[in-house]
Amino acid sequence: DVKVTQSSRYLVKRTGEKVFLECVQDMDHENMFWYRQDPGLGLRLIYFSYDVKMKEKGDIPEGYSVSREKKERFSLILESASTNQTSMYLCASSPPPGGGYTFGSGTRLTVV
Amino acid sequence: GQNIDQPTEMTATEGAIVQINCTYQTSGFNGLFWYQQHAGEAPTFLSYNVLDGLEEKGRFSSFLSRSKGYSYLLLKELQMKDSASYLCAVRDSNYQLIWGAGTKLIIKP
Numbered sequence: 427d428v429k430v431t432q433s434s435r436y437l438v439k440r441t442g443e444k445v446f447l448e449c450v451q452d453m454d455h456e457n458m459f460w461y462r463q464d465p466g467l468g469l470r471l472i473y474f475s476y477d478v479k480m481k482e483k484g485d486i487p488e489g490y491s492v493s494r495e496k497k498e499r500f501s502l503i504l505e506s507a508s509t510n511q512t513s514m515y516l517c518a519s520s521p522p523p524g525g526g527y528t529f530g531s532g533t534r535l536t537v538v
Numbered sequence: 539g540q541n542i543d544q545p546t547e548m549t550a551t552e553g554a555i556v557q558i559n560c561t562y563q564t565s566g567f568n569g570l571f572w573y574q575q576h577a578g579e580a581p582t583f584l585s586y587n588v589l590d591g592l593e594e595k596g597r598f599s600s601f602l603s604r605s606k607g608y609s610y611l612l613l614k615e616l617q618m619k620d621s622a623s624y625l626c627a628v629r630d631s632n633y634q635l636i637w638g639a640g641t642k643l644i645i646k647p
Contacts, residue, residue, distance in 0.1 A: 468637045469625070529581050
């Protein structure tokens, strides 16, 4: 079974802090994704990556950046956290050329 | 633009059958997925359709009509544990997944 692990289940951060969300997958998948999920809005794609050191903006990249230094690890960075970034963050991975996604358990981030 | 529509909420009775509809308008089509998401948890894969017709998997079935841009998820013999949100997602011509907002299914005894 593919396993996608997110480092934290719950996080509380202060406005202006730099926040790192880590995601690791163990099935050698090329594709990795970061989403946020808010009530009534569904899943919105923040960034994705199809290879090491490669990154592409999704639908809502503003205020975020990513890092993929190793194939198995995809990190989401909130450069200066704001209250409107309070959300559930979900990492996913998939094999090419676009297989089904496997999700991590999610990180519920609260920015105060 | 790209759009996936599904009902916001549905209610059904334990032991009954429920059909959750999904209509889509996307730039290209390379398959449709259904995911189940329990409250506070990550989505988990339920089904995948790329050709027209019905795919059956135990109590769950998924149907696709590409010409109509339409799919449904059919849940039979409903159990309380089926209370969850059900997400429809379409893979477009760029192999990106476009997600619906999800249908919250409430099961009553």
